[in-house]
Amino acid sequence: MEKSSPGRLGVMGGTFDPIHLGHLVAASEVLHNFGLDRIVFVPTGRPWQKARYTDPEDRWLMATLAAASHPHFAVSRMELDRRGPTYTVDTMSALRRFYGEDTALYFIIGADAAARLSTWQGIENLGDLVEMIAVTRPGFELEDIAPRPGWPVVHRMDMPPVGVSSTDIRRRVRAGEPIDYLVPAPVADYIKERGLYLGDEAERSA
Secondary structure: OOOOOOOEEEEEEEOOOOOOHHHHHHHHHHHHHOOOOEEEEEEOOOEOOOOOOOOHHHHHHHHHHHHOOOOOEEEOOOOOOOOOOEOHHHHHHHHHHHHOOOOEEEEEEEHHHHOOHHHOOOHHHOOOOOEEEEEOOOOOOOOOOOOOOOOOOEEEEOOOOOOOOHHHHHHHHHHOOOOEOOEOHHHHHHHHHHOOOOOOOOOOOO
């Protein structure tokens, strides 16, 4: 991650298991609609709300392959290289220290994650660090979010429906079905070469 300070930095965290075109469309829409200078994808190392996930190195490499096609996309290893469970408040605190006060930070989440903000570790400490951009997904509404003291401002952004999820991609791979045009071609090649998602495993969240 470069030290040069973008004026407005979007941060998209997630398991990215695997990263898919829905993630990239959301990032592109946020970049345009909020006038951001850069989007950095931050794959989680040990996502504390998930019991099973693919090896962090595989998820980081897939995110890197996917982000390479856009000049304003980047990928960070900061959560992979941190020991212990992954919490957003720690990541955003580290980014604030790294970039200083001249960079405005925007954390990008799905509407389903926004609906669970009350379960986040340290959510009451995020208000001074970051604003959030909640990207709508079919079946989720943001009207019921009631920010509490210390919570960050949550902006809503509607995006075109993209009928793809990480859960469905894993299912399709296990079933031997194609994933062309659901993930970038280099990611599809990587999944095939590494034999990812072929074993019997419990379903994980998208």
